[in-house]
Amino acid sequence: MIPLIDLTAQYQQLKAEIDAAVQQVLDSGQYILGPNVQELENEIAAYLGVRHGVGVASGTDALVLGLRALNIGPGDEVIIPAYTFFATVGAVLTIGATPVFVDIDPLTYCLDVNQVSERISSKTRAIIPVHLYGHPADMQPLLELAHAHNVRVIEDNAQAFGASYAGRKTASLGDVGCLSFFPTKNLGGFGDGGMVVTNHDHIAERVRMLRTHGWKKKYHPEELGANSRLDALQAAVLRVKLRYVDKWNNHRQTLALRYADRLSGLEIGLPHELSPARHVYHLYILRLKERERVIQFLGKNGIATGIYYPQPLHLSKPCVALGYGENSFPEAERASHETLAIPFYPEMTDEQLEHIVNCLKMVVS
Numbered sequence: 452m453i454p455l456i457d458l459t460a461q462y463q464q465l466k467a468e469i470d471a472a473v474q475q476v477l478d479s480g481q482y483i484l485g486p487n488v489q490e491l492e493n494e495i496a497a498y499l500g501v502r503h504g505v506g507v508a509s510g511t512d513a514l515v516l517g518l519r520a521l522n523i524g525p526g527d528e529v530i531i532p533a534y535t536f537f538a539t540v541g542a543v544l545t546i547g548a549t550p551v552f553v554d555i556d557p558l559t560y561c562l563d564v565n566q567v568s569e570r571i572s573s574k575t576r577a578i579i580p581v582h583l584y585g586h587p588a589d590m591q592p593l594l595e596l597a598h599a600h601n602v603r604v605i606e607d608n609a610q611a612f613g614a615s616y617a618g619r620k621t622a623s624l625g626d627v628g629c630l631s632f633f634p635t636k637n638l639g640g641f642g643d644g645g646m647v648v649t650n651h652d653h654i655a656e657r658v659r660m661l662r663t664h665g666w667k668k669k670y671h672p673e674e675l676g677a678n679s680r681l682d683a684l685q686a687a688v689l690r691v692k693l694r695y696v697d698k699w700n701n702h703r704q705t706l707a708l709r710y711a712d713r714l715s716g717l718e719i720g721l722p723h724e725l726s727p728a729r730h731v732y733h734l735y736i737l738r739l740k741e742r743e744r745v746i747q748f749l750g751k752n753g754i755a756t757g758i759y760y761p762q763p764l765h766l767s768k769p770c771v772a773l774g775y776g777e778n779s780f781p782e783a784e785r786a787s788h789e790t791l792a793i794p795f796y797p798e799m800t801d802e803q804l805e806h807i808v809n810c811l812k813m814v815v816s
Protein backbone atom coordinates (compact mmCIF):
# COMPACT_ATOMS: atom_id res chain seq x y z
CA MET A 452 0.00 0.00 0.00
CA ILE A 453 1.32 3.47 -0.80
CA PRO A 454 0.45 5.44 2.36
CA LEU A 455 -0.79 9.03 2.34
CA ILE A 456 2.34 9.93 4.26
CA ASP A 457 5.21 7.75 5.49
CA LEU A 458 6.62 9.11 8.73
CA THR A 459 9.13 6.31 9.22
CA ALA A 460 10.91 7.25 5.97
CA GLN A 461 11.84 10.63 7.44
CA TYR A 462 13.04 9.07 10.68
CA GLN A 463 15.17 6.45 8.89
CA GLN A 464 16.86 9.20 6.88
CA LEU A 465 17.87 11.11 10.04
CA LYS A 466 18.09 8.22 12.48
CA ALA A 467 21.64 8.81 13.70
CA GLU A 468 21.11 12.54 14.34
CA ILE A 469 17.70 12.12 15.96
CA ASP A 470 18.78 9.20 18.16
CA ALA A 471 21.75 11.24 19.40
CA ALA A 472 19.55 14.24 20.17
CA VAL A 473 17.04 12.06 22.04
CA GLN A 474 19.78 10.30 24.01
CA GLN A 475 21.20 13.67 25.03
CA VAL A 476 17.80 14.68 26.47
CA LEU A 477 17.38 11.36 28.28
CA ASP A 478 20.80 11.80 29.86
CA SER A 479 20.20 15.45 30.77
CA GLY A 480 17.34 14.97 33.26
CA GLN A 481 15.61 18.08 31.84
CA TYR A 482 12.38 16.81 30.26
CA ILE A 483 9.91 19.71 30.22
CA LEU A 484 10.93 23.12 28.76
CA GLY A 485 14.64 23.74 29.45
CA PRO A 486 17.52 24.54 27.06
CA ASN A 487 16.31 22.51 24.05
CA VAL A 488 12.92 24.20 24.12
CA GLN A 489 14.53 27.63 24.50
CA GLU A 490 16.90 26.99 21.62
CA LEU A 491 14.06 25.74 19.43
CA GLU A 492 12.03 28.86 20.28
CA ASN A 493 14.97 31.04 19.25
CA GLU A 494 15.71 29.08 16.08
CA ILE A 495 12.09 29.09 14.92
CA ALA A 496 11.68 32.80 15.71
CA ALA A 497 14.81 33.49 13.63
CA TYR A 498 13.64 31.21 10.82
CA LEU A 499 10.24 32.94 10.63
CA GLY A 500 11.58 36.44 11.20
CA VAL A 501 9.70 37.19 14.43
CA ARG A 502 10.86 38.32 17.86
CA HIS A 503 9.40 35.54 20.00
CA GLY A 504 8.51 31.87 19.98
CA VAL A 505 6.77 30.22 22.93
CA GLY A 506 6.59 26.41 22.90
CA VAL A 507 3.27 24.89 23.99
CA ALA A 508 1.71 21.43 24.14
CA SER A 509 -0.10 21.45 20.75
CA GLY A 510 -1.23 23.56 17.84
CA THR A 511 -4.69 23.64 19.35
CA ASP A 512 -3.29 25.06 22.59
CA ALA A 513 -1.29 27.61 20.57
CA LEU A 514 -4.61 28.91 19.21
CA VAL A 515 -6.31 28.83 22.63
CA LEU A 516 -3.46 30.59 24.45
CA GLY A 517 -2.93 33.04 21.57
CA LEU A 518 -6.60 34.03 21.77
CA ARG A 519 -6.44 34.30 25.55
CA ALA A 520 -3.28 36.42 25.39
CA LEU A 521 -5.28 38.90 23.29
CA ASN A 522 -7.95 38.98 26.02
CA ILE A 523 -10.55 37.49 23.72
CA GLY A 524 -13.38 35.61 25.43
CA PRO A 525 -17.13 35.44 25.98
CA GLY A 526 -19.09 38.07 24.05
CA ASP A 527 -16.35 38.51 21.45
CA GLU A 528 -16.60 37.42 17.83
CA VAL A 529 -13.80 35.75 15.89
CA ILE A 530 -13.99 35.40 12.11
CA ILE A 531 -12.77 32.08 10.71
CA PRO A 532 -13.15 30.11 7.48
CA ALA A 533 -16.01 27.57 7.38
CA TYR A 534 -13.66 24.92 6.00
CA THR A 535 -10.55 23.93 7.94
CA PHE A 536 -9.47 21.38 10.54
CA PHE A 537 -11.82 21.40 13.53
CA ALA A 538 -9.18 22.76 15.96
CA THR A 539 -9.55 26.28 14.54
CA VAL A 540 -13.16 26.57 15.62
CA GLY A 541 -12.54 24.33 18.64
CA ALA A 542 -10.14 26.90 20.06
CA VAL A 543 -12.62 29.75 19.59
CA LEU A 544 -15.38 27.75 21.29
CA THR A 545 -13.05 26.68 24.11
CA ILE A 546 -12.40 30.28 25.17
CA GLY A 547 -16.13 31.04 25.04
CA ALA A 548 -15.98 33.43 22.08
CA THR A 549 -18.39 33.23 19.13
CA PRO A 550 -17.06 31.92 15.82
CA VAL A 551 -18.32 33.82 12.77
CA PHE A 552 -17.76 31.89 9.56
CA VAL A 553 -16.85 33.07 6.08
CA ASP A 554 -16.82 30.93 2.96
CA ILE A 555 -13.61 29.87 1.24
CA ASP A 556 -12.00 30.77 -2.07
CA PRO A 557 -12.56 27.68 -4.25
CA LEU A 558 -9.07 27.86 -5.77
CA THR A 559 -6.94 28.09 -2.61
CA TYR A 560 -9.43 26.69 -0.01
CA CYS A 561 -8.44 29.61 2.25
CA LEU A 562 -10.94 32.13 3.55
CA ASP A 563 -12.42 34.42 0.88
CA VAL A 564 -11.14 37.83 1.95
CA ASN A 565 -13.87 39.59 -0.06
CA GLN A 566 -16.46 38.15 2.30
CA VAL A 567 -14.74 39.19 5.51
CA SER A 568 -15.75 42.85 5.68
CA GLU A 569 -19.50 42.09 5.68
CA ARG A 570 -18.94 39.82 8.68
CA ILE A 571 -17.13 42.40 10.79
CA SER A 572 -19.33 43.77 13.57
CA SER A 573 -18.76 45.90 16.66
CA LYS A 574 -18.04 42.66 18.52
CA THR A 575 -15.36 41.36 16.15
CA ARG A 576 -12.04 41.08 17.96
CA ALA A 577 -9.98 38.86 15.69
CA ILE A 578 -9.75 37.10 12.33
CA ILE A 579 -8.06 33.70 12.02
CA PRO A 580 -6.87 33.06 8.47
CA VAL A 581 -5.90 29.39 8.01
CA HIS A 582 -3.13 28.68 5.51
CA LEU A 583 -4.89 25.48 4.50
CA TYR A 584 -2.99 22.59 2.93
CA GLY A 585 0.14 24.80 2.93
CA HIS A 586 -1.24 27.64 0.78
CA PRO A 587 -1.12 31.09 2.43
CA ALA A 588 -4.38 32.99 2.72
CA ASP A 589 -4.48 36.32 0.86
CA MET A 590 -2.86 38.28 3.69
CA GLN A 591 -2.34 41.77 2.30
CA PRO A 592 -6.00 42.78 1.83
CA LEU A 593 -6.85 40.91 5.03
CA LEU A 594 -4.27 42.80 7.10
CA GLU A 595 -5.47 46.11 5.63
CA LEU A 596 -9.05 45.29 6.53
CA ALA A 597 -8.12 44.18 10.05
CA HIS A 598 -6.06 47.31 10.57
CA ALA A 599 -8.90 49.56 9.38
CA HIS A 600 -11.30 47.94 11.87
CA ASN A 601 -8.81 47.59 14.73
CA VAL A 602 -9.16 43.81 14.71
CA ARG A 603 -6.30 41.38 15.54
CA VAL A 604 -5.05 38.75 13.11
CA ILE A 605 -4.09 35.27 14.36
CA GLU A 606 -2.57 33.08 11.66
CA ASP A 607 -3.36 29.38 11.90
CA ASN A 608 -0.08 28.22 10.39
CA ALA A 609 -0.42 24.57 11.47
CA GLN A 610 -0.32 23.33 7.87
CA ALA A 611 2.05 25.86 6.36
CA PHE A 612 5.42 25.82 8.12
CA GLY A 613 7.91 27.40 5.71
CA ALA A 614 5.30 28.93 3.38
CA SER A 615 5.63 32.60 2.49
CA TYR A 616 3.58 35.50 1.23
CA ALA A 617 5.23 38.33 -0.72
CA GLY A 618 8.62 37.11 0.51
CA ARG A 619 7.69 36.95 4.19
CA LYS A 620 7.13 33.74 6.11
CA THR A 621 3.56 32.94 7.10
CA ALA A 622 2.96 33.09 10.89
CA SER A 623 5.05 36.30 10.94
CA LEU A 624 2.49 38.49 9.18
CA GLY A 625 -0.28 38.90 11.75
CA ASP A 626 -0.29 39.72 15.47
CA VAL A 627 0.08 36.08 16.48
CA GLY A 628 1.12 32.96 14.55
CA CYS A 629 0.19 29.46 15.70
CA LEU A 630 2.29 26.43 14.80
CA SER A 631 1.60 22.72 15.24
CA PHE A 632 4.28 20.03 15.43
CA PHE A 633 1.83 17.14 15.11
CA PRO A 634 3.83 14.34 13.44
CA THR A 635 2.30 14.71 9.97
CA LYS A 636 2.86 18.49 9.67
CA ASN A 637 5.64 19.87 7.46
CA LEU A 638 7.74 20.25 10.61
CA GLY A 639 6.52 17.40 12.81
CA GLY A 640 7.76 15.87 16.06
CA PHE A 641 7.16 12.43 17.53
CA GLY A 642 4.18 13.49 19.59
CA ASP A 643 2.06 16.56 20.16
CA GLY A 644 3.60 20.01 20.25
CA GLY A 645 3.00 23.58 19.14
CA MET A 646 4.27 27.13 19.32
CA VAL A 647 2.93 30.67 19.51
CA VAL A 648 5.06 33.19 17.60
CA THR A 649 4.71 36.96 17.75
CA ASN A 650 6.52 40.26 17.40
CA HIS A 651 4.71 41.67 20.44
CA ASP A 652 6.68 41.39 23.70
CA HIS A 653 3.57 41.54 25.91
CA ILE A 654 1.80 38.74 24.00
CA ALA A 655 4.84 36.47 24.29
CA GLU A 656 5.14 37.20 27.98
CA ARG A 657 1.46 36.49 28.56
CA VAL A 658 1.60 33.15 26.70
CA ARG A 659 4.68 32.17 28.72
CA MET A 660 2.69 32.82 31.83
CA LEU A 661 -0.47 31.07 30.62
CA ARG A 662 1.38 27.90 29.59
CA THR A 663 2.59 27.39 33.19
CA HIS A 664 -0.45 27.83 35.42
CA GLY A 665 -0.56 31.59 34.93
CA TRP A 666 2.52 32.33 36.97
CA LYS A 667 5.77 34.15 36.32
CA LYS A 668 7.02 33.48 39.82
CA LYS A 669 6.67 29.80 40.71
CA TYR A 670 3.59 28.98 42.84
CA HIS A 671 2.31 32.57 42.62
CA PRO A 672 -0.28 32.52 39.83
CA GLU A 673 -1.42 35.90 38.58
CA GLU A 674 -4.36 34.41 36.70
CA LEU A 675 -5.78 31.02 35.81
CA GLY A 676 -3.45 29.48 33.26
CA ALA A 677 -2.96 26.01 31.83
CA ASN A 678 -0.42 23.24 31.86
CA SER A 679 0.62 23.45 28.22
CA ARG A 680 4.34 23.14 27.70
CA LEU A 681 6.52 21.72 24.97
CA ASP A 682 8.66 18.85 26.15
CA ALA A 683 12.39 18.60 25.65
CA LEU A 684 12.31 15.37 23.61
CA GLN A 685 10.05 16.97 21.01
CA ALA A 686 12.17 20.11 20.95
CA ALA A 687 15.39 18.14 20.45
CA VAL A 688 13.85 16.19 17.54
CA LEU A 689 12.38 19.36 16.02
CA ARG A 690 15.74 21.14 16.20
CA VAL A 691 17.25 18.40 14.05
CA LYS A 692 14.35 18.47 11.60
CA LEU A 693 14.27 22.27 11.33
CA ARG A 694 17.62 22.09 9.53
CA TYR A 695 16.00 20.01 6.76
CA VAL A 696 12.59 21.60 6.45
CA ASP A 697 13.51 23.90 3.53
CA LYS A 698 14.94 20.98 1.61
CA TRP A 699 11.76 18.98 2.24
CA ASN A 700 9.48 21.87 1.31
CA ASN A 701 11.44 22.45 -1.91
CA HIS A 702 11.06 18.80 -2.75
CA ARG A 703 7.33 18.96 -1.98
CA GLN A 704 7.11 21.70 -4.63
CA THR A 705 9.04 19.59 -7.14
CA LEU A 706 6.71 16.65 -6.53
CA ALA A 707 3.64 18.90 -6.77
CA LEU A 708 4.84 20.21 -10.15
CA ARG A 709 5.39 16.64 -11.33
CA TYR A 710 1.88 15.60 -10.28
CA ALA A 711 0.41 18.68 -11.97
CA ASP A 712 2.35 18.04 -15.15
CA ARG A 713 1.35 14.36 -15.32
CA LEU A 714 -2.30 14.96 -14.40
CA SER A 715 -3.00 17.96 -16.64
CA GLY A 716 -5.74 17.49 -19.21
CA LEU A 717 -7.76 15.12 -17.02
CA GLU A 718 -11.11 15.92 -15.41
CA ILE A 719 -9.36 16.59 -12.09
CA GLY A 720 -9.08 19.90 -10.26
CA LEU A 721 -5.43 20.46 -9.28
CA PRO A 722 -3.98 22.70 -6.53
CA HIS A 723 -3.38 26.36 -7.36
CA GLU A 724 -0.61 28.64 -6.18
CA LEU A 725 -1.77 32.25 -6.33
CA SER A 726 0.89 34.96 -6.36
CA PRO A 727 2.36 36.35 -4.09
CA ALA A 728 1.88 33.13 -2.08
CA ARG A 729 4.44 30.34 -1.97
CA HIS A 730 2.71 27.01 -1.39
CA VAL A 731 4.42 24.32 0.73
CA TYR A 732 1.97 21.51 -0.11
CA HIS A 733 1.28 20.09 3.32
CA LEU A 734 -1.22 17.88 1.44
CA TYR A 735 -1.76 17.31 -2.26
CA ILE A 736 -5.44 17.88 -2.83
CA LEU A 737 -7.43 16.95 -5.91
CA ARG A 738 -10.96 18.04 -6.68
CA LEU A 739 -13.12 15.29 -8.15
CA LYS A 740 -16.74 15.01 -9.24
CA GLU A 741 -16.94 11.26 -8.61
CA ARG A 742 -14.81 11.01 -5.51
CA GLU A 743 -16.13 7.72 -4.16
CA ARG A 744 -15.40 5.81 -7.37
CA VAL A 745 -11.81 7.13 -7.39
CA ILE A 746 -11.29 6.19 -3.73
CA GLN A 747 -12.44 2.63 -4.44
CA PHE A 748 -10.31 2.24 -7.55
CA LEU A 749 -7.14 3.63 -5.97
CA GLY A 750 -7.68 1.51 -2.87
CA LYS A 751 -7.94 -1.65 -4.99
CA ASN A 752 -4.64 -0.66 -6.58
CA GLY A 753 -2.80 -0.23 -3.31
CA ILE A 754 -3.06 3.55 -3.01
CA ALA A 755 -4.28 5.23 0.18
CA THR A 756 -6.42 8.36 0.03
CA GLY A 757 -7.83 10.73 2.64
CA ILE A 758 -10.60 13.29 2.93
CA TYR A 759 -9.59 16.58 4.55
CA TYR A 760 -12.32 17.37 5.54
CA PRO A 761 -15.62 15.52 5.08
CA GLN A 762 -17.67 18.15 6.94
CA PRO A 763 -17.47 21.95 6.91
CA LEU A 764 -17.27 23.47 10.39
CA HIS A 765 -20.69 25.12 10.40
CA LEU A 766 -22.35 21.69 10.00
CA SER A 767 -20.34 20.03 12.80
CA LYS A 768 -22.24 19.11 15.97
CA PRO A 769 -20.41 21.53 18.32
CA CYS A 770 -21.40 24.37 15.95
CA VAL A 771 -25.06 23.48 15.42
CA ALA A 772 -26.12 25.90 18.15
CA LEU A 773 -24.63 28.76 16.12
CA GLY A 774 -27.60 28.32 13.80
CA TYR A 775 -26.01 27.96 10.37
CA GLY A 776 -27.74 25.42 8.12
CA GLU A 777 -26.96 23.67 4.86
CA ASN A 778 -26.16 26.00 1.94
CA SER A 779 -24.83 28.70 4.26
CA PHE A 780 -21.34 28.39 2.75
CA PRO A 781 -21.63 26.72 -0.65
CA GLU A 782 -17.91 26.58 -1.47
CA ALA A 783 -17.02 25.05 1.89
CA GLU A 784 -19.77 22.45 1.42
CA ARG A 785 -18.70 21.72 -2.18
CA ALA A 786 -15.08 21.28 -1.06
CA SER A 787 -16.14 18.82 1.63
CA HIS A 788 -17.78 16.66 -1.08
CA GLU A 789 -15.12 16.98 -3.80
CA THR A 790 -11.64 17.16 -2.28
CA LEU A 791 -9.38 14.15 -2.02
CA ALA A 792 -5.80 13.86 -0.73
CA ILE A 793 -3.52 11.44 -2.55
CA PRO A 794 -0.16 10.15 -1.21
CA PHE A 795 2.30 12.97 -0.79
CA TYR A 796 5.50 13.27 1.25
CA PRO A 797 9.05 14.31 0.42
CA GLU A 798 10.43 10.76 0.50
CA MET A 799 7.94 9.48 -2.09
CA THR A 800 9.63 7.69 -5.01
CA ASP A 801 9.17 8.39 -8.73
CA GLU A 802 7.79 4.87 -9.19
CA GLN A 803 5.13 5.48 -6.55
CA LEU A 804 4.13 8.78 -8.15
CA GLU A 805 3.94 7.17 -11.61
CA HIS A 806 1.79 4.32 -10.30
CA ILE A 807 -0.63 6.81 -8.71
CA VAL A 808 -0.77 8.93 -11.89
CA ASN A 809 -1.39 5.86 -14.07
CA CYS A 810 -4.20 4.66 -11.84
CA LEU A 811 -5.81 8.10 -11.87
CA LYS A 812 -5.62 8.12 -15.66
CA MET A 813 -7.45 4.79 -15.75
CA VAL A 814 -10.28 5.90 -13.48
CA VAL A 815 -10.76 9.53 -14.57
CA SER A 816 -11.13 10.53 -18.20
Ligand SMILES: *Cc1c(COP(=O)(O)O)cnc(C)c1O
Nearest residue numbers: 509510511536538609610631633
Ligand atom coordinates in the same frame (compact mmCIF):
# COMPACT_ATOMS: atom_id res chain seq x y z
C1 LIG B 1 -3.18 20.36 12.97
C2 LIG B 1 -3.97 21.58 12.96
C3 LIG B 1 -4.27 22.30 14.14
C4 LIG B 1 -4.04 21.76 15.52
O1 LIG B 1 -2.79 21.32 15.78
P1 LIG B 1 -2.58 20.16 16.90
O2 LIG B 1 -1.11 20.23 17.13
O3 LIG B 1 -3.02 18.88 16.26
O4 LIG B 1 -3.36 20.53 18.09
C5 LIG B 1 -4.92 23.51 14.03
N1 LIG B 1 -5.29 24.00 12.84
C6 LIG B 1 -5.05 23.34 11.69
C7 LIG B 1 -5.48 23.96 10.40
C8 LIG B 1 -4.40 22.10 11.71
O5 LIG B 1 -4.20 21.46 10.57
